[in-house]
Amino acid sequence: MRVAGNVVAAVLVFSFCMFFSARYIQSEQQGDAELQRFFALQDLATIRARIEGHLNANLVAIRTLRAELALNPVVEPERFQRLAEEVLTDELHTRHVAVAPDLVIEYIYPLIGNEAALGLDYRESPAQIRSIEAALEAGDILISGPVDLVQGGRALIARVPVYLHRSDELWGIISQVIDHESLFADAGLFDAEMWSVGLRGADGEGMGGDVFAGSELLWQLDPVMVPVELPVGQWWLAAMPASLAWERPLASYSGYWFLGIALSLATSILIYGLLTSHMRLRRAFSTISHQARFDGLSGLPNRQFFTQQLEAQIRRCRRREQRFALMFLDLDHFKEINDSLGHEAGDDLLQGCSQRIVAAMRADDMVARFGGDEFVILVRELSDPVDAELAAEKVLAALRPPLEVAGHEVSIGGSIGIAVYPDDGVSTTDLLKHADLAMYAAKSAGRDTSYFYNESLRHQSDTHLKLHREIQLGLADGQFEVHYQPIIDAVSGEIRAVEALIRWQHPERGLLSPADFIPVAERTGVIRELGLQVLRQGCADCRRMLSAGLDVTLSINRSPREFNDNRTVQRWLEVLAEEGLEPERLTVELTESLLMPDRERQHQLLRDLHDGGVRLAIDDFGTGYSSVTYLRKFPVSQIKIDGVFVSEMLDDNAQYALVEALVRMAQALGLAVVAEGVETAEQARMLTAMGCQLLQGYYFGRPMSASDLIARYGPTPATG
Numbered sequence: 001m002r003v004a005g006n007v008v009a010a011v012l013v014f015s016f017c018m019f020f021s022a023r024y025i026q027s028e029q030q031g032d033a034e035l036q037r038f039f040a041l042q043d044l045a046t047i048r049a050r051i052e053g054h055l056n057a058n059l060v061a062i063r064t065l066r067a068e069l070a071l072n073p074v075v076e077p078e079r080f081q082r083l084a085e086e087v088l089t090d091e092l093h094t095r096h097v098a099v100a101p102d103l104v105i106e107y108i109y110p111l112i113g114n115e116a117a118l119g120l121d122y123r124e125s126p127a128q129i130r131s132i133e134a135a136l137e138a139g140d141i142l143i144s145g146p147v148d149l150v151q152g153g154r155a156l157i158a159r160v161p162v163y164l165h166r167s168d169e170l171w172g173i174i175s176q177v178i179d180h181e182s183l184f185a186d187a188g189l190f191d192a193e194m195w196s197v198g199l200r201g202a203d204g205e206g207m208g209g210d211v212f213a214g215s216e217l218l219w220q221l222d223p224v225m226v227p228v229e230l231p232v233g234q235w236w237l238a239a240m241p242a243s244l245a246w247e248r249p250l251a252s253y254s255g256y257w258f259l260g261i262a263l264s265l266a267t268s269i270l271i272y273g274l275l276t277s278h279m280r281l282r283r284a285f286s287t288i289s290h291q292a293r294f295d296g297l298s299g300l301p302n303r304q305f306f307t308q309q310l311e312a313q314i315r316r317c318r319r320r321e322q323r324f325a326l327m328f329l330d331l332d333h334f335k336e337i338n339d340s341l342g343h344e345a346g347d348d349l350l351q352g353c354s355q356r357i358v359a360a361m362r363a364d365d366m367v368a369r370f371g372g373d374e375f376v377i378l379v380r381e382l383s384d385p386v387d388a389e390l391a392a393e394k395v396l397a398a399l400r401p402p403l404e405v406a407g408h409e410v411s412i413g414g415s416i417g418i419a420v421y422p423d424d425g426v427s428t429t430d431l432l433k434h435a436d437l438a439m440y441a442a443k444s445a446g447r448d449t450s451y452f453y454n455e456s457l458r459h460q461s462d463t464h465l466k467l468h469r470e471i472q473l474g475l476a477d478g479q480f481e482v483h484y485q486p487i488i489d490a491v492s493g494e495i496r497a498v499e500a501l502i503r504w505q506h507p508e509r510g511l512l513s514p515a516d517f518i519p520v521a522e523r524t525g526v527i528r529e530l531g532l533q534v535l536r537q538g539c540a541d542c543r544r545m546l547s548a549g550l551d552v553t554l555s556i557n558r559s560p561r562e563f564n565d566n567r568t569v570q571r572w573l574e575v576l577a578e579e580g581l582e583p584e585r586l587t588v589e590l591t592e593s594l595l596m597p598d599r600e601r602q603h604q605l606l607r608d609l610h611d612g613g614v615r616l617a618i619d620d621f622g623t624g625y626s627s628v629t630y631l632r633k634f635p636v637s638q639i640k641i642d643g644v645f646v647s648e649m650l651d652d653n654a655q656y657a658l659v660e661a662l663v664r665m666a667q668a669l670g671l672a673v674v675a676e677g678v679e680t681a682e683q684a685r686m687l688t689a690m691g692c693q694l695l696q697g698y699y700f701g702r703p704m705s706a707s708d709l710i711a712r713y714g715p716t717p718a719t720g
Ligand code: C2E
Pocket: 485, 500, 501, 502, 513, 514, 515, 518, 531, 534, 557, 558, 559, 589, 619, 620, 643, 676, 677, 678, 679, 696, 697, 698, 699, 703
């Protein structure tokens, strides 16, 4: 992705550079065109000078003749011959001159070939009279044409009227026929190879006269022009490049293009290079910072990074008043293996071990390598020290199976020391030191084991762990039983429901009540298996009661810890289906703490349960964070008033008022109320009077086996 980005950037830079190259070449082209115009003007100026020069040289003849004839208008053939010979030299472009006294041609020089013109009366030649009149009007030499000549061919004709000296009387007209083709050729009009040159006459204001030379097209384009000054009026000379365009085609600037492309390419390559090297640099930086935080061999966080994380964890737990554990793990006999199999095998072994350790821990715990064969593990959430010990056991169990290293099966164990925050220290140094010391204690205790730094925690954890194992064993062994306590209709006295209460038939300690093992089961998580067993048994027994004719619902107790797993509720509903009990027959008793805010995940599970058809009851209502607000947010259908209030309500007015208030509130919310711990008839009477519909307690019946309950409440077998 990044590389593609760099390529795009480079292409953009290239296009940008090419755009500017093109603009530059265009401006070069403009500059060149200007230069061309300048050169063209220069050349035109030369041509103009030559045309003017040649014309003037030719017109010397007509001027001289005019002067002579004005002074002496008597023309004899010899005189004319002599005068004409004098002024008409060979290098001129004049074909002939004709003198027409009184506007009738009388003399022509040279005469040969021009005889036809003799005796021509201009007044009778419509073709010529207009230019004669124009010449008379101009009063000076007027060049007209090129015109078709009487004697054939085309030529320019210069005419001038002759007035007698010291009088305004018109004597006649002198005409000089000039061969414009040769004149223009001598002026170099057709020599300019680079240019297309044109010449045209002027018609009074503009240059709209006849085109004498060059292409007509030239004048419709954009030529440079200079005027050719005549004795009267002017001509216009124009030029354009032979290609008829001032600008050279862009393609002809190949050198510039080459340079432009080369520069653009170079720039874009440079940019691309800069970007990629910047990327590499960034990558290198992130590698370096990764290397600074992680161990190269195992990929685990290193000591420095771990210590930072540990500090953050201390800050967090100080704020929240939570516990966490720090475990120091040292592989047993690693040094011997490393020495005998070589360092490479040692590295492989360490990598294998790190993977196993990480896999054994929870995702939000943190495993770091402190160097050598030392690992440190942060167990972030700790509700009981036994959690740390269980985690340590998991790690040790994961390490135990033999590893294949360099063709050898290697068995490796570890020793783990555990320090708990805040019991064993509140600083990183203290916690690490104490975990390390505990690790040595574990080593001397015989390796492949874990050890708490703190003696009382060690003791507590040991008892909890022992109990945890016994529960697991007991579950497998079927030592747990479920007893049922009847819940009675206050008015009719009939049994309405039964509450399932777990009992443990301990092999050594006899029958244990939930208080002896539920707290530990909750902490170690084995409560989930216990709960499932109670539910399964409860469903089966409830069906037996139903078959025995008892119309009861089943209430079971659930701990908050049992609501941690998304799958749990689904599992319970499955059990109901498997055991064939309708969900409506089941009431799940929860503690109020579950309804407290910021337990969104657990709230969702409650809703899922309700959606599955199961009813919800709040157990021990009034002892915890009783809040009507919480209560109304959930689809709860029953509350259970704790036995403590019931037992004290007869002696204590305040407790009496409290129970009464709870009953009222439940009624107001449309909830059913169960009063627990009803031990006397008096209590039962009072509660019934208050409007409490359901009663539960020793007065009605202690928790008993399903068979006992059926025997007691089932339809009395017919006697006799
Ligand atoms: P709980 O849900 O409040 O259950 C009622 C407790 O009060 C039961 O104690 C019951 O034997 C006792 N009891 C009932 N009537 C009277 C009476 O008239 N007087 C007196 N003094 N006590 C009475 P138990 O069976 O020892 O259960 C203790 C607690 O253990 C239960 O309190 C419940 O929170 C928990 N528990 C029981 N079974 C389970 C279970 O399967 N799962 C879970 N998570 N917790 C359970």
